[in-house]
Amino acid sequence: MILATLVVFVLVVIGFWLIPRVLSRTAVGHFLQSMWRDLEECFHRHQIYKIPKFNQQMQENQVYRKVLTYLNSLPSAEDSDFVNLLSGNNKPNEINLVIDSANQVVSDTYLGSQIFWKFEKDCLVLKMRRREKRRILSSYLQHVHNVTDEIEQKKKEIRLYINAVNEPENGRWISVPFGHPATIDTSVLDSDLKNKMKSDLESFLKSEQYYHRLGRVWKRSYLLYGPSGTGKSSFIAGMAKFLRYDIYDVDLTKITNDSDLKLLLLQTTRRSMIVVEDLDRYLLDKSAAVNLSGILNFMDGIISSCGEERVMVFTVSNKEQVDPAVLRPGRIDVHVHFPLCDFPAFKTLANSHLGLKEHKLFPQVEEIFQTGASLTPAEIGEIMIFNRGSPTRALKNVISALKSNTDSKVVPVTSNKKEEPFRLTHSVSVGGALGVPSGLLDHGGSVGLPPRLMHSGSARTVEESRGSRSFRGESIPTVKEIKKFYGLLKTKTSKKENIDKENSRHEVSVF
């Protein structure tokens, strides 16, 4: 008797444990579940909303499109009975799951409430409990809108816009897909600084409500400053990719007057990055079509006249030469300094360009950096790329170029400007002074330099060739020569080079 009771008890326990598991994995279970759900819903009054595919003018209803995108992103979409597998629009290798629209019901949960979406012919039907609609309807629709926006933003192809001469058919901007490979992570900068920039951009993206609560327009401005070839433009590419914003690259030399500049800005879209490169050089040009007040109006005016969700980025070689009115808090929110290469940056470049984590020549390189020698990351990067077949030769050439830089150094241009007290400034300084080793080139000094650079100025000296540094009778390339050789030089205008080379500090100042 006791044994029989025990057996029954064990069977009951197993039954209770087993049956739900079996049911949850079988079609019978699925059927029973949906029956139960329908039965439960029978006891509630429901509110139905229809979202037609087309509006009264037979144009696509944007709400329908957004809801469809939202539904396809739900985890329950994957579990729905019929799912189509479709290739991506511009990416044939990508496979997307898309709910088959034939009479399917997709359920969603929001703030603890069950919501049902039904696909009908040319419309979507939203069903929710009537007593809950007041509590959740508007915030649920806002949630659908936000999620869809985020998905579309992620999928969006970034475009680069450049201002052309006015063409009535094409407008002021000509655009191309933006395929620059640089990211914030590939920039050789102090990692703390990169993280600060990322979190600054991230918090900007999430701050719409915050800005509006303060009565401020949702926008942020950045000043990237540092010598030519320190990675400012590449960083802009990284920022745009991080934000997934289009870039509007304003070429001020094509602007005819102040109102022309304003009109140009009116034709930009939200969620875009407006970039003005080399602002210092433009402001110094007395024949420029737009003067300082025009630029200030442009910096402020964009906010009110062209909408929100904009990031503005200005680059300058030398911040000291820019009128303080341009840089004041409110016009520029964040200052980012792009320094010359220091030893840690050199090691990062050696790792990424040559695959070197350590090398017997590193101590020599470090010593030379400690003497105060430095080159731009662009200069060091190009030497490494050119010699990537032989890391040792690459390092020897870097050492030679650094040595020549120390030899040809004039009195450092230093700034006495004091930081304003309320700035949050992050600094990483480059250190000391040590001797430079000799006899580092194994194949006659310039082996390993790009061929164009080997004979470009071999007979010239520093005095004869402005900006070209002489080393053992051979010319060491300037960044401009290297860029020209690799087709990297912009045709715009000549650049004032390496003005504040000795000021090798990373800096982010947040106002």
Ligand SMILES: Nc1ncnc2c1ncn2[C@@H]1O[C@H](COP(=O)(O)OP(=O)(O)OP(=O)(O)O)[C@@H](O)[C@H]1O
């Ligand atoms: N900090 C850096 N990190 C990674 N790459 C860099 C860095 N600095 C320069 N480079 C490389 O050097 C080249 C030139 O850089 P970039 O054009 O971004 O410099 P820039 O500061 O904008 O110069 P300019 O003021 O002359 O416009 C690019 O190929 C870039 O990849």
Ligand SMILES: [Mg+2]
């Ligand atoms: Mg640049």
